[in-house]
Amino acid sequence: MVPGVGDVFRxxxxxxxxxxxxxxxxxxxxxxxxxxxxLAVKHDLTPxxxxxxxxxxVLEDAGLVSTRREGRYKFHRLDTRPLRAIAExxxxxxxxxxxxxxxxxxx
Amino acid sequence: MVPGVGDVFRxxxxxxxxxxxxxxxxxxxxxxxxxxxxLAVKHDLTPxxxxxxxxxxVLEDAGLVSTRREGRYKFHRLDTRPLRAIAExxxxxxxxxxxxxxxxxxx
DNA sequence: ACCATACGCAAGTCCAGACTTGCCTGTCAA
DNA sequence: TTGACAGGCAAGTCTGGACTTGCGTATGGT
Numbered sequence: 001m002v003p004g005v006g007d008v009f010r011x012x013x014x015x016x017x018x019x020x021x022x023x024x025x026x027x028x029x030x031x032x033x034x035x036x037x038x039l040a041v042k043h044d045l046t047p048x049x050x051x052x053x054x055x056x057x058v059l060e061d062a063g064l065v066s067t068r069r070e071g072r073y074k075f076h077r078l079d080t081r082p083l084r085a086i087a088e089x090x091x092x093x094x095x096x097x098x099x100x101x102x103x104x105x106x107x
Numbered sequence: 108m109v110p111g112v113g114d115v116f117r118x119x120x121x122x123x124x125x126x127x128x129x130x131x132x133x134x135x136x137x138x139x140x141x142x143x144x145x146l147a148v149k150h151d152l153t154p155x156x157x158x159x160x161x162x163x164x165v166l167e168d169a170g171l172v173s174t175r176r177e178g179r180y181k182f183h184r185l186d187t188r189p190l191r192a193i194a195e196x197x198x199x200x201x202x203x204x205x206x207x208x209x210x211x212x213x214x
Numbered sequence: 215a216c217c218a219t220a221c222g223c224a225a226g227t228c229c230a231g232a233c234t235t236g237c238c239t240g241t242c243a244a
Numbered sequence: 245t246t247g248a249c250a251g252g253c254a255a256g257t258c259t260g261g262a263c264t265t266g267c268g269t270a271t272g273g274t
Contacts, residue, residue, distance in 0.1 A: 007120075009119050009125065010120045010231095012116050012120075012193075013114075013116045013119075013120035014231095018196075022196075025197055031250075031251090032250070032251065033250070047233070047234095048233070048234065049250095049251085050233080050234075050235085050253095051232070051233055053252075054232080054233080058231095071240095071241060072240065072241040072249070073241090073250065073251090074250080080197045080198065081199060081200070083193065083194070083197055083199050084202070086190065086193060086194075087190070087194050087199065089125075089129075090128060090132055090185070090187045091187065092187045092188060092190050092191045092194065093188070095191065117261095123262090138221090139221065140219090140220070140221090154262090154264095155263070155265090156221085157221095157223095157263080158262070160221070160222075161262075161263080162262090165261095178220090178270095178271060179219070179221075179270065179271040179272065180220070180221090180271090181220080181221070
């Protein structure tokens with residue numbers, strides 16, 4: 001498929017998909033089953049294998065994940081470059097330490 | 108409401124809301140009606156006033172838009188700081204010019 | 215007082231998309 | 245070949261959320 005960059009924004013709108021990106025950021029080249037078990041153990045997420053597979057497809061569509069087949073395995077790799085479009089679209093001012101502003105809710 | 112930063116990711120997943128952010132990035136302090144007409148003229152989007160109002164509420168929830176009441180007017184202001192969480196969560200490598208990678212689909 | 219303006223609230227409709235279920239294909243090892 | 249394993253495909257369910265409709269509430273002008 002020619003990368004029309006199937007909506008990066010929509011891709012990262014889903015918590016499970018964000019967790020998948022987190023996992024891949026920590027360790028590249030994981031398989032579908034690897035990611036399934038890591039989601040369960042580290043994120044308390046227990047979607048079915050097919051659900052995860054569909055999420056990975058969305059991420060791949062968005063260009064955020066690239067894959068490499070090897071025998072019966074399919075390895076997944078994170079590609080953060082599409083995220084650059086966000087930073088470029090709405091430039092963020094430099095961080096101001098004493099600025100009581102919302103922080104993200106991650107563990 | 109205490110800013111739990113009501114999902115910044117979900118907020119920017121919607122095309123109309125992204126257009127609203129674009130408008131506010133270009134000109135701060137616009138009212139609901141201002142934004143409605145600009146959406147129509149510049150983005151070919153014609154949602155009803157209520158739809159836009161609801162979108163703005165979502166953006167405000169996410170901390171991406173702050174508001175200031177003045178008489179019967181309510182002015183909206185863009186705040187990109189919550190977007191910093193995205194850049195920090197998945198660091199983007201420095202730009203490599205000869206790198207045939209997806210670009211965004213904006214006009 | 216009156217009316218237009220600027221906006222909010224609440225209930226209802228409707229569809230994209232997240233998730234499941236069931237079955238199928240391909241790969242490797244014994 | 246047989247079985248286990250890694251993954252894909254397709255159809256169906258169901259819920260969140262985008263959008264509309266209709267009415268209500270302030271504010272400001274004349």
